[in-house]
Amino acid sequence: MRGLMMQDRTLNNRELTLLTAIQEGFPLTSRPFQQIGQKVGWSEDEVISGLSDLQNRGIIKRMGVIVRHRELGFKANAMVVWDVPEDQVSRLGKKISQLDFVTLCYHRRRSLPRWPYNLYCMIHGRERDQVLKSIDSLEGYCGMKDIPKQVLFSLRRFKQQGAHYFQPSSKRS
Amino acid sequence: MGYHKQITPLTEDVLSASLSLTVADLALLNAYQKNFPLVSRPYAEIAAGLQLTEEQVIQRLTHLRKVGVVSRIGAVLQTGKAGMSTLAAMEVPVRDLEKVAQIVNSYPEVNHNYEREHALNLWFVVTAADEERLMFVLSEIAEHAGTEVHILPMLDNFHIDLGFPLTQEQDERVDDAGPDFK
Numbered sequence: 001m002r003g004l005m006m007q008d009r010t011l012n013n014r015e016l017t018l019l020t021a022i023q024e025g026f027p028l029t030s031r032p033f034q035q036i037g038q039k040v041g042w043s044e045d046e047v048i049s050g051l052s053d054l055q056n057r058g059i060i061k062r063m064g065v066i067v068r069h070r071e072l073g074f075k076a077n078a079m080v081v082w083d084v085p086e087d088q089v090s091r092l093g094k095k096i097s098q099l100d101f102v103t104l105c106y107h108r109r110r111s112l113p114r115w116p117y118n119l120y121c122m123i124h125g126r127e128r129d130q131v132l133k134s135i136d137s138l139e140g141y142c143g144m145k146d147i148p149k150q151v152l153f154s155l156r157r158f159k160q161q162g163a164h165y166f167q168p169s170s171k172r173s
Numbered sequence: 174m175g176y177h178k179q180i181t182p183l184t185e186d187v188l189s190a191s192l193s194l195t196v197a198d199l200a201l202l203n204a205y206q207k208n209f210p211l212v213s214r215p216y217a218e219i220a221a222g223l224q225l226t227e228e229q230v231i232q233r234l235t236h237l238r239k240v241g242v243v244s245r246i247g248a249v250l251q252t253g254k255a256g257m258s259t260l261a262a263m264e265v266p267v268r269d270l271e272k273v274a275q276i277v278n279s280y281p282e283v284n285h286n287y288e289r290e291h292a293l294n295l296w297f298v299v300t301a302a303d304e305e306r307l308m309f310v311l312s313e314i315a316e317h318a319g320t321e322v323h324i325l326p327m328l329d330n331f332h333i334d335l336g337f338p339l340t341q342e343q344d345e346r347v348d349d350a351g352p353d354f355k
Contacts, residue, residue: 016302019248019250022247022248023247024245024247025244025245025246025247026209026215026245026246026247028216028231028234028235028238028246029231030214030216030217030227030231031213031214032215032216033211033213033215034213044213048211048212048213051211051248052211054248055211055248058251059250059251060248060249060250060251061249061250061251062206062207062208062248062249063207063208063209063211063247063248063249064205064206064207064208064209064246065201065202065205065206065209065234065237065243065246066206066243066244066245066246066247066249067202067206067242067243067244068241068242068243068244071240071241071242072202072242079289079296089329090329090331093329093331094331096331097331097332102332103332104332105330105331105332106327106328106329106330106331106332107327107328107329107330107331108260108325108326108327108328109324109325109326109328110325111262111323111324111325114293114321114323115262115293115323115325118328150291152289152290152291152293152296153289153290154287154288154289154290155287155288155289155290155294156274156287156288157286157287157288158274158275158277158278158286158287158288158297159277159278159283159284159285159286159297160244160284160285160286161244161284161285
């Protein structure tokens with residue numbers, strides 16, 4: 001399935017080793033990078049410069065505390081999807097992502113005929129009504145009130161963890 | 174990066190009551206969703222900025238992770254730059270949903286898995302080292318669940334993720350002053 005992703009993978013083995021070593025997070029100890037280094041046979045400095053390099057190249061987009069929004073009281077989480085003509089996706093996506101309450105905004109491939117939607121955004125809020133008002137406001141600002149859409153609030157969360165890119169060869173964990 | 178989305182300060186009254194978060198916790202959560210110090214003793218550097226000790230920072234983060242407010246301290250990668258990833262969705266009869274969700278969860282390549290309010294009710298993200306493994310996992314899930322899996326790969330990302338904005342005014346902004354723009 002060619003063209004699944006836009007970017008080529010640009011990581012070498014050393015970078016893969018480092019990303020694998022940090023995929024469960026940084027240890028909560030005084031010298032976490034030293035500890036990560038011990039797992040892979042690197043010095044602390046090599047871990048720090050490796051992470052710095054991955055960040056500078058844009059492969060790591062941020063480092064720090066990763067919070068769970070539900071536990072912080074943001075229980076209303078809506079994925080909003082629109083069926084937008086392809087030549088308007090980029091303009092509308094950029095406009096949507098200017099809005100402060102939008103936490104993600106993606107152009108995705110459709111799955112026809114069942115799923116014609118190609119522009120996605122995520123809106124988190126404390127209450128459902130507030131999220132619905134935000135969506136209304138977004139559509140007014142972006143001129144999208146007449147574009148077919150769906151609003152999918154999240155119900156149960158079955159899993160939320162960081163991406164595990166690199167697995168041992170076993171089929172299941 | 175053309176612009177920066179600021180993480181607005183979160184104040185005590187909003188969350189601390191229900192979550193037993195301290196003022197220091199809120200400061201930690203607000204200040205360090207990005208810019209984790211790449212130094213030998215990062216928690217000591219964070220502590221210095223917050224008038225805490227290194228031990229206190231480690232202890233509070235350990236607590237926040239234990240209660241689930243914090244998922245981990247770590248790196249968020251740019252989608253598509255490391256490995257292959259896609260969103261996927263399935264329509265599952267409600268009575269089978271738990272069972273199918275467990276099948277989906279059993280793959281370590283699945284990092285998010287949510288029930289959503291729609292006929293297409295199970296939504297998950299699969300990330301693998303390469304496309305072959307990604308497609309293998311998706312086809313196995315379809316086979317085990319006995320249901321079509323809609324594969325919805327990202328074509329373009331319009332948003333720069335700089336952390337989850339913790340704002341108390343978020344609820345009222347739209348009503349009061351129209352949308353806020355970054």
